[in-house]
Amino acid sequence: MLKLSIRDQRALVGEAELTAAIRDGVPALQLAQAGEERYADSQGWLNVDEWAGEEILANIERIASHIRETCDAFVLIGVGGSNNAARAVIEALADGSGPEIVYAGNTLSANAMNRMLKKLEGKHFAIDCIAKNFETLEPGASFRVLRRELAARYSPEEAASRIICTGTYGSSLEELCKTEGYTFVPFPTNVGGRYTAMTYVGLLPMAVAGIDIRALVRGASDMETALHTGAPEDNLALRYAVLRNLYYQRGYKLELLASFEPQFRWFYKWWVQLFAESEGKDGKGLFPVTAEFSEELHAVGQYIQDGAPLMFETFLDVEARQDSLVVMPDGKADYFDYLNGKDFYDINKAAFSATVTAHSEKLPCLIFDVPALDAYNFGQLFYFFQFACYISGSLLGIDPFNQPGVEAYKGWMFKALGK
Numbered sequence: 001m002l003k004l005s006i007r008d009q010r011a012l013v014g015e016a017e018l019t020a021a022i023r024d025g026v027p028a029l030q031l032a033q034a035g036e037e038r039y040a041d042s043q044g045w046l047n048v049d050e051w052a053g054e055e056i057l058a059n060i061e062r063i064a065s066h067i068r069e070t071c072d073a074f075v076l077i078g079v080g081g082s083n084n085a086a087r088a089v090i091e092a093l094a095d096g097s098g099p100e101i102v103y104a105g106n107t108l109s110a111n112a113m114n115r116m117l118k119k120l121e122g123k124h125f126a127i128d129c130i131a132k133n134f135e136t137l138e139p140g141a142s143f144r145v146l147r148r149e150l151a152a153r154y155s156p157e158e159a160a161s162r163i164i165c166t167g168t169y170g171s172s173l174e175e176l177c178k179t180e181g182y183t184f185v186p187f188p189t190n191v192g193g194r195y196t197a198m199t200y201v202g203l204l205p206m207a208v209a210g211i212d213i214r215a216l217v218r219g220a221s222d223m224e225t226a227l228h229t230g231a232p233e234d235n236l237a238l239r240y241a242v243l244r245n246l247y248y249q250r251g252y253k254l255e256l257l258a259s260f261e262p263q264f265r266w267f268y269k270w271w272v273q274l275f276a277e278s279e280g281k282d283g284k285g286l287f288p289v290t291a292e293f294s295e296e297l298h299a300v301g302q303y304i305q306d307g308a309p310l311m312f313e314t315f316l317d318v319e320a321r322q323d324s325l326v327v328m329p330d331g332k333a334d335y336f337d338y339l340n341g342k343d344f345y346d347i348n349k350a351a352f353s354a355t356v357t358a359h360s361e362k363l364p365c366l367i368f369d370v371p372a373l374d375a376y377n378f379g380q381l382f383y384f385f386q387f388a389c390y391i392s393g394s395l396l397g398i399d400p401f402n403q404p405g406v407e408a409y410k411g412w413m414f415k416a417l418g419k
């Protein structure tokens with residue numbers, strides 16, 4: 001299970017204040033645990049079993065195993081919530097045994113599109129067009145390009161058999177599947193994009209990449225149980241939500257998520273979207289940013305330690321020693337002999353501890369102990385942050401499930417494109 005500790009040498013938030021704020025946050029926790037009528041069309045993720053039950057998992061595994069047998073590459077077409085969770089896990093954990101996973105539908109760059117097409121040259125591939133609202137420009141435009149690519153390579157029947165669409169019931173995407181004979185799987189109507197990790201949206205591409213989706217779902221379910229039971233003062237999501245709101249009130253307008261494991265690179269993107277799109281509204285909200293340490297200690301590290309006090313920091317610290325590489329002497333006078341016999345695992349941990357000590361002189365640091373970097377723990381993290389985001393948004397006084405702010409640019413863009 002995840003654990004959370006606070007390192008803040010200036011003790012910005014005292015124990016009594018935190019206890020009182022947690023007590024005040026209990027109604028928000030209870031509403032999240034029960035689910036709220038006003039958000040009924042966005043809470044299908046609260047009960048993991050609803051969209052990741054046995055029947056759905058078996059269907060996903062069946063489709064995925066066919067793709068793994070017949071394809072060298074698999075194109076995930078989707079943007080934002082329709083791609084981030086799958087990519088976070090695939091890029092962290094996939095062992096390369098399955099088809100190469102190629103990403104499309106997340107860019108309008110001709111250069112990026114051509115690079116993506118180049119990856120498919122000489123490969124048998126299938127595509128999954130994932131779109132809740134099949135009006136989003138990026139996936140719609142990519143889907144068209146990739147359909148034509150399939151049509152150019154295969155018979156109409158074979159091309160159709162290589163197309164999956166993840167769309168909502170009654171949508172134009174479902175209609176297209178019926179007319180053209182594409183495989184259709186449901187995008188939950190009662191789950192918003194960024195909350196869809198444990199549904200067909202996230203799980204099908206992960207299964208194609210060979211991820212143990214059952215372990216992932218088990219992790220999410222166990223986290224669901226943990227966050228829906230027990231005393232409120234022991235509820236980790238409430239504690240985290242309360243802390244981030246307290247820091248926000250104290251003038252810290254950014255939350256920096258950081259880790260010393262580059263495997264979290266794409267998870268950051270998922271996390272940023274979750275919090276930015278859920279909380280950044282009505283002129284409020286912490287701005288989520290991320291840093292890959294130790295590399296970025298040589299870049300933003302300067303600002304964190306010495307720049308304007310804008311942020312507090314949240315670390316993901318992986319406990320398990322999953323890999324090992326010992327630095328051996330080679331008899332050359334490079335002045336790095338102090339590393340002789342030391343394992344990179346321990347060197348990385350030393351860098352982590354030193355960083356927390358240094359940064360906590362300046363800003364509050366929260367540390368999540370993540371037991372291991374595996375599918376089970378990714379499942380835990382997805383559910384944990386989604387649930388915490390719900391509570392945190394409630395404490396902030398915003399609707400964590402809508403995203404009205406993304407419409408403004410779309411109006412101008414569609415006008416420019418003559419839609």
Ligand code: PA5
Pocket residue numbers: 079080081082130131132133134135136139192193194195277403
């Ligand atoms: O979280 C959300 O709802 C959004 O970020 C969507 O996932 C994103 O805009 C993509 O939407 P769609 O699946 O409708 O193309």
